[in-house]
Every structure is written in C-alpha cells, then in structure tokens.
Amino acid sequence: QVQLVESGGGLVQPGGSLRLSCAASGIIFNFNVMGWYRQAPGKQRELVASLTTGGWTNYADSVKGRFTISRDSAKNTVYLQMNSLKPEDTAVYYCNTPTALRAWGQGTQVTVSS
Numbered sequence: 001q002v003q004l005v006e007s008g009g010g011l012v013q014p015g016g017s018l019r020l021s022c023a024a025s026g027i028i029f030n031f032n033v034m035g036w037y038r039q040a041p042g043k044q045r046e047l048v049a050s051l052t053t054g055g056w057t058n059y060a061d062s063v064k065g066r067f068t069i070s071r072d073s074a075k076n077t078v079y080l081q082m083n084s085l086k087p088e089d090t091a092v093y094y095c096n097t098p099t100a101l102r103a104w105g106q107g108t109q110v111t112v113s114s
Contacts, residue, residue, distance in 0.1 A: 002026040002102040004095055009108030012085055020080040022095030030073050035098040036080045038091035085112045
C-alpha cells in the first residue's frame with residue numbers, strides 16, 4: 001500500500017521561501033513521474049510541478065522560475081523548493097504520481113501572508 005506524507009509547510013511572508021518534502025512508503029520515486037499539486041480554498045486541485053524518471057521538470061506558468069522540484073533517491077523523498085512566495089500561493093500542497101494517482105496524503109498547508 002502506497003502512503004505519501006507531505007511536510008514542511010507553514011506561514012511565511014510574501015517574498016519568503018519554504019521547502020516542502022514528500023516521503024513515501026510502498027513506492028520508489030525513481031521509477032515514477034512525481035508531481036506536486038496544490039489546492040486553494042474554493043478551487044480545484046492543480047498540478048504545479050512534475051519530475052520525470054529521466055530528470056525532466058515541468059512547471060505551471062504561475063510558479064515557473066520560483067519553484068523547483070527535485071528528488072533524493074537515497075531518501076526516496078521528493079522536494080519542492082518555493083521561493084519568492086506570493087499570497088496566491090496559499091494552499092494545501094500534496095505530492096502524487098501524475099501518471100497513476102495514488103491515495104492522497106494529508107497535504108501540508110502553506111500560507112503566504114504579511
């Protein structure tokens with residue numbers, strides 16, 4: 001059974017940075033396309049960053065140039081480095097495998113506010 005656990009969220013001022021982590025059991029990240037999603041209040045969940053097994057990355061236009069997805073194979077952990085955060089980045093962030101969605105984790109709340 002796959003279990004995804006996100007962490008690293010918090011309250012940060014506009015312009016600040018956070019690094020989110022996604023740890024998993026029952027799945028090896030190296031063998032899967034990994035993605036970070038977010039869901040803001042009253043909005044649909046959206047994919048904001050993805051990382052292929054070959055190391056290619058793709059980002060939503062709204063985060064391009066500010067967010068970076070990466071993977072630590074030894075720790076079987078995926079990260080999302082978020083810089084220059086904006087209030088509109090406020091959301092619950094989740095990781096998952098875009099090509100075959102697993103059960104969602106609890107997510108981690110990111111709040112960008114002064």
